[in-house]
Amino acid sequence: MREDVGGVWLAEPRPDPSKKWPESPVYDSLQTNIAHPIMYFPSHLAPPSTPLYTGARAVNGYIRSYVDRFDLRQYVKFNAQVTAATWDHSRNQWDVTTRPYGIQSNQGTGSVSQFDHLLVANGHYRHPFIPNFDGFDDWVSCSSRSYIHTMWYRIPEPYRGHDVLVIGGGRSGVDCCNEISTVARTTVHSIRSKEDQDLERIIQRGAISHFTSDGFVHFKNGKREYVDRVIFATGYEYDCSFLTQLPVEEPKDNSDHLYNSRFHIYPLALHLFPLRAAFPPSSLAFIALTYGVPSFNLAEVQATLAIRQMTGRISLDFDYELAQTLERNEDLRNTHASALEVARAWHRFSYPHNTAFNFIDMLHQKANDTRRVPDWKRNLEPWLFVLRAEWRKLEDLGLAEKWTQGVGEGGIREWVELMWRILRRARDRKPGDMVTLE
Structure with missing residues (x-):
């Protein structure tokens, strides 16, 4: 719905504070955390001499080059927002309402078009999740205190001399802490799963209990810290509000209908096709909902599978896929304490152990596609963190x-050899840590 391709990688360096949310959550110092030979589309390599890890501008340039190479702009309607998509059973079609982006609903009804199939690829870094904490309203009632979600964060300078709390242990939380700690008076990092630790510039604390009006944040272990700025690095919710027949409901143990819990969309076949929905499984596909799977690779294979299913080149057994989905749900229920925790885990794949690559190859197989994840990606996967550090x-x-x-x-062989050279350098500097490198 923006003016050009790129999605979140079309950065907005200084977002308009009058908007509800910025157009992109990318902060100035953000760099990719996966080397581009692994991250990018297998069908379109980065230009020679490209740094292995880059900022948003380079990624956006790569996406633009992909679009231009395959002449895709002719199929994109820019500055347009989908406000409603409703399945019409009588015609077996979608009625899709669009309007120019930025036009309010009371300024016109928009235009309606009909489609046989939908691919929903609206991402999941647009609708911030901010958890509720007891006493937070009292804490923020003081005019000298303020808070943001990391989607608004760009540079550390506004936090100079302040006492800052960053909540969340993901990538953005760690990056914010590291940057802000160079200018803040104190930097407190709350990560639920971590033990207390006083580092050189960062005070690491565990789960939060509550806030108080005197400016303190209290932790569940009884400790407290004074803060006047809070940054929520607490992730995002799935937002498909334009799908009028997809209800938003609180997470539950199971469901007899498709719904959006904000933390997962359930039930889906292969994290892709809707099950138990008000519309047929092959009428719609959700692209790249998962975390922990290289998203460009995933989008390419999911689009292949979706199009082949929608056009009849293959025919998935959705009864079997439903049984597999229910089995996964039961497995997660057995290992997680609540329906909310199951929902949070549902679309996540964890490194290492090649689970993400196994998933991609399963999708290739389902699509009757002969492509497979190459062995070099699987062999490199256990060393991705070492590669990034080196x-x-x-x-x-x-x-x-x-x-x-x-x-x-x-070609690609040169990129693969470069990554192994870098890992050999790391091994040679610390030989005891990487004895099984190759």
Whole structure:
């Protein structure tokens, strides 16, 4: 619905504070955390000499080059917002209402078009999740205190001299803490699963109990810290409010109908096709809902599977897929304490152990597609964190550009060899840590 392609990678460096939410959550220092030979579309490599990890501008440039290479702009309607999509049983079609982006609903009804199938690829970094804490309203009632979600965060300078609490242990939370701690008076990082630890610049604390009007945040272990700024790095909710027949409901143990809990969409076949819905499974597909799976790779194979199912080239057994979905739900219920925790875990794949790549290959197989995740990706997967850390050392030493110069001119093999060279460098510096590298 924006002016160009790129999604979240079309950065908005200084978002308009009058808007409900910024157009993109990308902060100035954000870099990719997966090397581009693994992250990007297998069908479209990054240009030679591209740094292994880049900022948003480079990723957006890559997406633009993909769109231009395959002449896709002719199929994109820019600055348009889908406000409603409703399945009409009598015609077996979708009625889709669109209007120019930014036009309020009371300024016109928009235009309605009919489609046989929908691919929903609206991402999941648009609708912030901010948890409720006892006493937070009292804490924020003081005019000298304020809070934001990380989707508004861009640079650390506004936090200079302040006492800052960052809530959440994900990527954005860690990055914010590291940056803000260089300018803040104190930086407190609350991560539910972590033990207390006083680091050089960061005070690490566990789960929060409550806030009080005197400016303190109290933790469940009885400790407290004074803060005047709070940053919620607490993730996002799934938002498909334009799907008029997809109800939003609180997480439950099971469901006889498709619904959006805000933390998962359930039940879906293969995290993709709707089950027990007001519309047929093959009428719609949700693209790239999952976490922990390289999203470009996932989108490519999911789109292949969806189109082949929708056009009749393959025919999935949705009774079987429903049984598999119910079995997964039962497995998660046995290992998680509540329906909410099951919902949070539903679309997540964890590293390592190749679970994400196994999922991608299963989708290839379901689509009758002969492509498979190459062995080099599977072999590199256990070392992705080491690879990223060693790349940062090369950057700090000013060597990164030299290491990538000309790499890629001979194709993907050169990128693979570069990644192994970097890992061998890490092993040679700390030989005891990586004895089974190859």
